[in-house]
Amino acid sequence: MKKIKIQGGKTLTGTINIGGAKNSAVALIPAAILCSGTATIFNVPQISDTLSLIEILEYLGAKVNLSNDIMTIDSSNIENKDIPEEVSKKLRASYYFMGALLGKYKKVTMYFPGGCKIGERPINLHLKGFEMLGAKVTSEGNKYTVEADKLKGTSIYLDIASVGATINIMLAATLAEGVTTIENAAKEPEIVNVATFMNTMGAKITGAGTSEIKIEGVKKLNSSFHEVIPDRIEAGTYIIAGALIGDNLKINNIIPDHIESLTSKLTEIGIPLEIGSDYVIVSKANKPKCTNVKTLVYPGFATDLQQPLTTLLTQCNGTSSIEETIWENRFLNTEYLNKMGANITVNGKTALIKGPTKLIGKKVIATDLRAGACLILAGLIAKGETTIENVEHILRGYEKIIEKLTNVGAKISLEEI
Numbered sequence: 159m160k161k162i163k164i165q166g167g168k169t170l171t172g173t174i175n176i177g178g179a180k181n182s183a184v185a186l187i188p189a190a191i192l193c194s195g196t197a198t199i200f201n202v203p204q205i206s207d208t209l210s211l212i213e214i215l216e217y218l219g220a221k222v223n224l225s226n227d228i229m230t231i232d233s234s235n236i237e238n239k240d241i242p243e244e245v246s247k248k249l250r251a252s253y254y255f256m257g258a259l260l261g262k263y264k265k266v267t268m269y270f271p272g273g274c275k276i277g278e279r280p281i282n283l284h285l286k287g288f289e290m291l292g293a294k295v296t297s298e299g300n301k302y303t304v305e306a307d308k309l310k311g312t313s314i315y316l317d318i319a320s321v322g323a324t325i326n327i328m329l330a331a332t333l334a335e336g337v338t339t340i341e342n343a344a345k346e347p348e349i350v351n352v353a354t355f356m357n358t359m360g361a362k363i364t365g366a367g368t369s370e371i372k373i374e375g376v377k378k379l380n381s382s383f384h385e386v387i388p389d390r391i392e393a394g395t396y397i398i399a400g401a402l403i404g405d406n407l408k409i410n411n412i413i414p415d416h417i418e419s420l421t422s423k424l425t426e427i428g429i430p431l432e433i434g435s436d437y438v439i440v441s442k443a444n445k446p447k448c449t450n451v452k453t454l455v456y457p458g459f460a461t462d463l464q465q466p467l468t469t470l471l472t473q474c475n476g477t478s479s480i481e482e483t484i485w486e487n488r489f490l491n492t493e494y495l496n497k498m499g500a501n502i503t504v505n506g507k508t509a510l511i512k513g514p515t516k517l518i519g520k521k522v523i524a525t526d527l528r529a530g531a532c533l534i535l536a537g538l539i540a541k542g543e544t545t546i547e548n549v550e551h552i553l554r555g556y557e558k559i560i561e562k563l564t565n566v567g568a569k570i571s572l573e574e575i
Contacts (some may be wrong), residue, residue, distance in 0.1 A: 160553075162315035162546040162560070165569035166519055170400060173408040176393045177557040178203040178227065178386030182348040184354055185325045186386060187200065187211045188258045190231040191220060193359045194330060197380035202229045202386055203557040206550070207352060208247040214241060214255060228367040242298065253281055253322065256304060257329030260288060265305035270386035283316055283323035290314050291327075291334055313338030319344040319455045324371065327353055334360045338394060340371040341502065346456040347387055347416050351354055354363030355384040365542035390416040391462045392556060393438075395531050397421070398466045399563075400440030401429040402473065402539050410437045419459045420467075423449060448476030453484050465491045465532040471511040472500040473539070480513045487547040491529035498536055498544070517542040527555045533557070538568060547575070 178201035190197035202208060202224065212229075212344065215222050218239060221232040238259055246252040252271045259266035259271035270281070285295045285304070291314075293306040311334050316323055321344040328349075343349070345367055353366035360381040364373035393412040400407035401424055414421070414433050419432055421438065427446045432439040448471070453461040461484035471478040472495060482488045489509050492502040498520050501512040519542035524530030530552035537544030546552075549572070552559065560572045 159547075160549050161573055161575050162534065162549045162552070163571050163573060164519070164534065164540075164544045166517075166537055166540035166542060166544060168403070168538070168567050168569050169405050170403055170407045170538070170563070170566045171405040171513065173410050174396045174562050174566055176388045176396070176409060176411045179351070179389040179391075180205060180207060180555045181321070181346070181391070182351045183208060183386045184211060184249065185254050185348065185352045186384065187215070188230070188251075188254035189329055189352055189356060191218070191233040191236055191258050192217070192262055192356070193233060193379040193381055195234060196230055196232045197359070197381060197412070198383035199231070200228045200383065200385040202227050205388065205557050206554045207249045207251065210245070211251070211528065214245050214252060214557065217241070217245060218236045232413070238263040238265065241548075243269035243334060246271050251258070253284065254326060254329065256284065256288070256302070257326035260293060260304050260306070261305050261309065261330040261333045262305070264309065265303070267301065267303045268301040270302070279290040281322070283318065283320050284326045287314050287316075287323060288325035288330060291330055291338065294426040309334035311338040311373070312460055313339045313341065315341040316343065319369070321346050321349060324349055326419065328353060328356070328363060328371065328373055328457070331375065331381065332356055332363070333377070334373075334375040336375055338373040338375070340373075343369055343371045344455060345369065349414070351387045353384070358382040358384055364518055388412050388416075391460065391528075393417055394420045394460070394463045395535070395556070396562070397424070397438055397440050398463070398470050399535055399538060400442070401446070401470055402442060402535060404441050406439055406441055408437055410439060410440045412436055414438065419457060420463055423451065423459065423467075431452075446474045448474045450479045452481040455484070461485055462490060462528050464488060465528040467496065468492065468502070468509070468511060469532050469535040469539075470519065472502070472513050472536075474511075474513045476513065478513070480509045480511070482507050482509070490525040491532045494520075494533055495536055497522060498540055516541065518542060521545045521547070524548045524551045527551045531556065534570075537561075537570075
């Protein structure tokens with residue numbers, strides 16, 4: 159068990175380089191087993207979710223090498239074994255092995271995935287897609303077996319534009335017979351990144367990034383290489399840090415279009431921003447204004463940035479509101495912000511934040527990944543020392559976060575409990 163300690167009030171200045179996108183890498187790595195040889199992935203983030211996926215790959219018999227941010231995956235000797243619960247529950251993205259193994263071997267057995275407790279996270283849309291491709295799904299408790307004599311392309315409409323279901327169906331359909339169409343598909347950049355990777359292996363996927371994706375089945379995928387896109391959520395988190403306590407803090411190696419919903423909101427609040435081709439320079443505003451935010455699927459305001467933004471809204475003048483439309487438990491962080499001195503009330507899917515309020519360092523708990531990021535931001539501006547426990551959530555998704563913040567002036571450390 160680890161904890162993070164922060165001495166607040168230290169101005170952040172300098173440059174933070176953004177790593178590869180967690181939400182892309184955790185899909186690209188399972189997708190690599192669809193090829194018949196070796197896949198090489200560049201810009202892989204050094205986070206605990208990456209290590210958990212390697213554990214699954216090696217359990218299945220893949221040869222994996224991770225050197226700095228370059229991962230090679232040799233899938234030529236993979237054995238399609240049941241993936242045990244103690245491995246699959248370590249992260250939500252373990253479910254991408256369902257689509258990959260089903261597509262390659264027409265059978266997969268694994269347990270319900272893990273991840274942050276931010277609300278009900280059923281996989282019914284994934285299973286519905288597999289069934290429409292011709293698979294049979296059976297369950298025994300948390301254990302699922304999905305198998306088919308063959309997979310056949312079809313038209314699949316997603317009731318919700320789910321990122322996970324969109325990717326999982328793409329993985330399964332790539333080696334199916336005929337053409338599969340996913341309607342009401344999610345549009346996130348991570349989906350485009352995965353589709354591009356699969357196309358470099360020989361898949362025939364069109365429409366990624368739109369609401370309709372077509373997958374023309376092929377018989378085989380070949381060795382290839384690909385690069386993980388920059389992490390838009392990591393970038394957004396550090397931009398918010400700069401808005402709170404930055405002095406010309408440069409967030410480097412980003413794709414500005416991917417975070418436009420955030421930067422436009424920050425401009426509305428009154429945060430000074432300089433947006434370049436692959437960077438943002440941000441400084442603290444004197445009197446940021448309150449605002450209203452509603453989380454939506456991409457390209458709307460990202461639910462993963464809602465909790466970090468809440469910290470900034472505690473410093474804005476007036477009453478701000480956040481409406482969370484994606485996950486029902488995405489306000490667990492507000493209890494700890496209030497403990498630190500914030501004035502936040504939650505009513506169902508809406509939180510009202512009255513500001514500005516002075517935050518005081520306290521002992522708090524990271525209930526999930528993005529709640530942990532929210533509390534780190536709060537600790538950076540709080541008076542005194544903030545101690546965050548349950549930080550394993552944070553380490554799942556933020557590469558070298560202690561090092562990156564220390565390098566720009568934060569007084570932050572990771573300690574064993």
